[in-house]
Amino acid sequence: MYTIGQISKAVQISVDALRHYDEIGLYKPHYVDTISRYRYYSDEQVKDLLAISEWRQYGFGLEMIKRLLLNQEKEKLQPLYQDQLDDLYAQRKAINQSIQLLEEQLKRLEDVKMTACNKTVLIIDDSAFMRMMLRDILEKEGFNVVGDAADGETGVTMYEQLRPDIVIVDIKMPGIHGIEAAKRIMQVDPNADIVMCSAHAQIMTILQCIQAGVRGFVAKPFMASSFIAEILNQDRELNAATVERIMADARARNFNMRLSQNQIDILFVACTEKGTIVDEELLALWSATEQLDEGKEEEFVVS
Incomplete structure (x- = not known):
């Protein structure tokens, strides 16, 4: 014993x-x-x-x-061992994917810090909770939030005073709505960098925002990573004629469904097209926005 x-x-x-x-x-x-x-x-x-x-x-x-x-017994152990080996291979694949994603995220965070360094931001949103959440997300990524406003008119005034690098604007607010606020900001500064952040993510609303001078749109609720990616997407050169053509076609087809963030990105890419957009391209656009399933984007941080 x-x-x-x-x-x-x-x-x-x-x-x-x-x-x-x-x-x-x-x-x-x-x-x-x-x-x-x-x-x-x-x-x-x-x-x-x-x-x-x-x-x-x-x-x-x-x-x-x-x-x-x-x-x-050997004959009973063998299939159990094989099942475990298969499971370990699957785990290794998942772990390797997680490692790759983490490496990419670390690189992105470094890039974000370099890009966001000294970038000033003004937040215009009537929800105190949303302003707090946006400030928290932005400051964690290295942005400098220089002010926030609870309505459009105050936001426009603050823009005139602060002249931030980026403006985050909600749509539905007391007084003037976000699209009108964006128009007024563009009148003050045609080079203003405006990103809308709203739950009103219907096609026509987004196109109206683009016409007002907005260069990005984040649909609520959203993931922090998607929000920051949209803030940093400064390479878009939206084509006014293309936007008008897409809007006219959407109106004619009575298309005004709410879009996911991935679908919004597709719409923005279409709006950058140079030259005349043809019917086949419009059909491809609407097919993409109808069929694309955004997937299982979980971990929404705000709504």
Whole structure:
């Protein structure tokens, strides 16, 4: 007979683990002294405990080890081992994908910090909670939020005073709405960089925002990463004639569905087209906005 300390050294399983195995019913000692409560293990149990130690190295969980203890014949172990190997390969693939995503995210964060450095931002939104959330997201990414306004008129006045690099504007607000505020800001400064952030993400509304001079649109609710990506997307050169053609076609077809963020991106890309946009391109655009499933974008941080 072996004490729990002796068996622990022999099979390279900690005393705490052996006690845990006993408590959960995975593997009971051969004998427990009723007075001292010491656990004792038999010679025959050493083989099983060595197998448990080996299976743990293979990545088997405790529930699976219970099954393995009952199926130690070679012909029964082989398919169980193969299933575990297949599962480990799948986990390795998922881990490699996670590593790649994390590496890309770290690089993006570095790029964001460099791009956002010294960029000033004005937030115009009637929701105090939203202004707080946007400020928090932006400042964490290295932007300098120089002010916020709870209505369009105040926002326009603050823009005149602060002249920020970027303006985040909601649409539905007391007094003048966000699209009118954007128009007035563009009158003050034709080079103003305006991004709308609104739950009103219908096609016609977005096109009206573009006509007002807006160069980006974030649909609420949104993910912080998508929001920052849209803020930093400064390469768009929107074509006024193309926007008018798309708007006319959408109106003629009575298209005014709400778009996801991915669908909004497709619409913005279409609005950058130079020259005359043809019917086939319009059909492709509407097909994309109808069929595209944004996927399972979870972790929404605001609404």
